[in-house]
Amino acid sequence: MSRLSLLAAVLALLVTPVHAQDEKAAGLEAGAIALIDQMDWNAATVVEVVLSEHNYSPRDLVLERNKPYILRLNNVGAISHDMVGGSFFGGIAIKMAQNRGGRIVTPVLRSIYVKSRQQMEIWFVPVRAGTYTFFCSLGDHREEGMEGEIQIK
């Protein structure tokens, strides 16, 4: 290939429009989407966790694999709190996160931040059995006792 035709090939690649929305998800993500799509979300179990200074209530949850759940984080506290659970979020297939302000459809979550007197919902299906911890990453809230455990059976 001459330098000119190589340059032409590179330019052709650069100007080719990317239609990301047309591309099918691959691998794990495709499996998670297929699982999410076959669930009856009208039959989802709503699990409400109340956040306050400095506690989750309940702090221990038991969930079953391959069933749809709506985890509602309800912050009744006077300040913001969050829920960080890297290993937990890796063990579930996430349909979306939403509140009154809108909705985010995403297969990947790292943490959920909820302002005072606000709520956030995560729609998901547990897929990987195990025991997972979660906690609040703000200030010294975790040291104050703001942590909990989720068991997926």
Ligand SMILES: [Cu+2]
């Ligand atoms: Cu907190």
